[in-house]
Amino acid sequence: MDDPVLRVQSQLTDRDRTLLSWLYDHGVLTTFHIADALFPSLDFCQRRLRTLYRLRLIARFRPQRADGGSYPYHYLIDQLGAEVVAASRDERPPRRDHARLERRRWTATRTLDHRLGVNKFFTDLAGYARTHPSARLMQWLPESTCQRPGTFAHPDDPALLLAYQPRIRPDGYGVWRDGTDVVPFFLEYDTGTEQLGVLITKLAGYRELFVELGRAWPVLYWLHSAARERNLRARLADLPLPAPLATGARDHAAAGKLSPAGPVWMVAGDGEHRTTLGDLAQLTSNGS
Known part of the structure; x- marks a missing residue:
């Protein structure tokens, strides 16, 4: 047949x-x-x-x-x-x-626009890598995969991690390489409809995951405007950060014709300097 x-x-x-x-x-x-x-x-x-x-x-x-x-x-x-x-x-x-x-x-x-925005973030990274030989989008996982038990268990982790159910609901997970820098990250794609307090409370789930894994990497808040980014950062300024966080604003990136791979990220608690996605390797920790 x-x-x-x-x-x-x-x-x-x-x-x-x-x-x-x-x-x-x-x-x-x-x-x-x-x-x-x-x-x-x-x-x-x-x-x-x-x-x-x-x-x-x-x-x-x-x-x-x-x-x-x-x-x-x-x-x-x-x-x-x-x-x-x-x-x-x-x-x-x-x-x-x-x-x-x-x-x-x-x-x-009704979530089509949100999904297209999330997917554009990752295809923009892939497009950057297509024209920059030192860069590569090494992995791209959807929200559903991020929520499966064992998705982020390392081969050397205890078996109990295979049954751990993450409480996080990221819009995606990626691994980005730029030269020698390798950055695993979670993406939170913001449409501006949620209260800023909701965005902040999401970090607690990431902290729980990172404690279980014994490793940590950046959570990226890709915000719809620089004004909203400023407001979020002002709210975060007086709070202890439960997880490594970097913020970027889509209108800022669009105005400068910049990719999410470029200098569009500000590390929470580290002033107003913008850095590239590859430079966020400084926020990763393997627990050793």
Whole structure:
């Protein structure tokens, strides 16, 4: 019997496999996210996406703007693409309605803008790495994986950590390398809708995790405006920090055409100097 997964695998490049893996794990990416992260040009990207779409590896939709017109295509994993990813990971095949449920989820959810913002953060890092040979996005995990027991257990950790259930709900976890600096980090993507006190209380969960692990790394608050960043930092100034924290503001980065990899971060408790993501390696601790 002809196996569609085997038939299509020979047509895939390493870049295709990366894209399928991202869509499987992170839900939805726009044409521009994909082009910036993985391709030398938008035209090249669009041609390849059309091919993957015709192969039924990816699906797409285009939301309508309230004031007329439409947004760029938003890409999702299709059923065959999900089966290819599962096979490559030696995992059980996804449910037969996996792709249909994913399409329904992302075309109807009110959290689409938030997810796109989170994913843009990571694809911006990948895009920076694509044009800077010394940099690399080494790992990108979604919120759901961060909450699984044992996700952050080190091979040398006691077995009890495999059963530890983190209380954190980060928007993502990444490992960034820039030259010799390697920075694991958690991302908290702020839309401005939560009270600042809620953002501060989230740090307690990270402290608990870091105590359990015997290691710590930066928690990044990617705030929607520099004004909100100033207000948060003012609130934090008189508080003991339960976890290493750095803040950045999206409007500040956009005004300077800066990537999240660049000098957009301020370490809490360390003045107003902005530093690069790679420089945040100073906030990591392995417990030794």
